[in-house]
Amino acid sequence: GEDVEQSLFLSVREGDSSVINCTYTDSSSTYLYWYKQEPGAGLQLLTYIFSNMDMKQDQRLTVLLNKKDKHLSLRIADTQTGDSAIYFCAPAVSGGYNKLIFGAGTRLAVHP
Amino acid sequence: EAGVVQSPRYKIIEKKQPVAFWCNPISGHNTLYWYLQNLGQGPELLIRYENEEAVDDSQLPKDRFSAERLKGVDSTLKIQPAELGDSAVYLCASSLGVAGRPEELFFGEGSRLTVL
Numbered sequence: 001g002e003d004v005e006q007s008l009f010l011s012v013r014e015g016d017s018s019v020i021n022c023t024y025t026d027s028s029s030t031y032l033y034w035y036k037q038e039p040g041a042g043l044q045l046l047t048y049i050f051s052n053m054d055m056k057q058d059q060r061l062t063v064l065l066n067k068k069d070k071h072l073s074l075r076i077a078d079t080q081t082g083d084s085a086i087y088f089c090a091p092a093v094s095g096g097y098n099k100l101i102f103g104a105g106t107r108l109a110v111h112p
Numbered sequence: 113e114a115g116v117v118q119s120p121r122y123k124i125i126e127k128k129q130p131v132a133f134w135c136n137p138i139s140g141h142n143t144l145y146w147y148l149q150n151l152g153q154g155p156e157l158l159i160r161y162e163n164e165e166a167v168d169d170s171q172l173p174k175d176r177f178s179a180e181r182l183k184g185v186d187s188t189l190k191i192q193p194a195e196l197g198d199s200a201v202y203l204c205a206s207s208l209g210v211a212g213r214p215e216e217l218f219f220g221e222g223s224r225l226t227v228l
Contacts, residue, residue, distance in 0.1 A: 008152075100157075
């Protein structure tokens with residue numbers, strides 16, 4: 001089955017860029033998603049990229065996809081304290097419907 | 113518009129006791145999911161419904177877990193009997209369920225279960 005790996009923790013200074021990395025194993029993933037979870041809350045969709053794209057930009061967010069290496073990254077420009085949360089990489093594996101396989105999440109801590 | 117509503121938010125029970133969680137999805141969302149989230153881990157799918165039909169329950173431990181979605185709206189997830197290892201957050205999510213399109217899942221705040 002699909003295996004999704006993320007680094008567990010990232011600490012950045014306010015105003016800097018954050019880069020959260022993810023590797024996955026299923027090359028048939030059609031859509032690859034990033035979800036955000038704030039303390040005590042459910043997950044919230046941040047952005048996604050289709051597998052035939054290399055890059056997608058959405059305001060402060062940039063998603064890069066390297067299909068050959070099965071590597072996905074999320075860059076947050078001008079990181080703010082409100083960006084402190086856990087970020088989950090979730091490729092959708094094919095097979096009848098798009099089933100999301102979540103990584104363990106990367107906890108982003110933003111400090112002044 | 114209300115989001116996905118789950119109850120209870122917190123539940124503490126002793127092992128071998130039963131427990132039930134309830135979920136009310138976003139109005140009009142045909143697809144409903146129950147996920148299990150252990151501490152420090154990502155959500156793992158337990159069961160997926162399309163309307164009232166369970167279309168993927170391959171990861172639901174059927175010896176002690178059961179779920180239902182009567183009338184294709186609200187859903188309940190039951191554990192009987194609960195074990196210590198069931199302590200986790202149980203997340204409900206819903207989506208429009210349009211095949212072949214990127215699908216946004218809307219999550220509830222979760223029900224945190226502690227089994228003593």
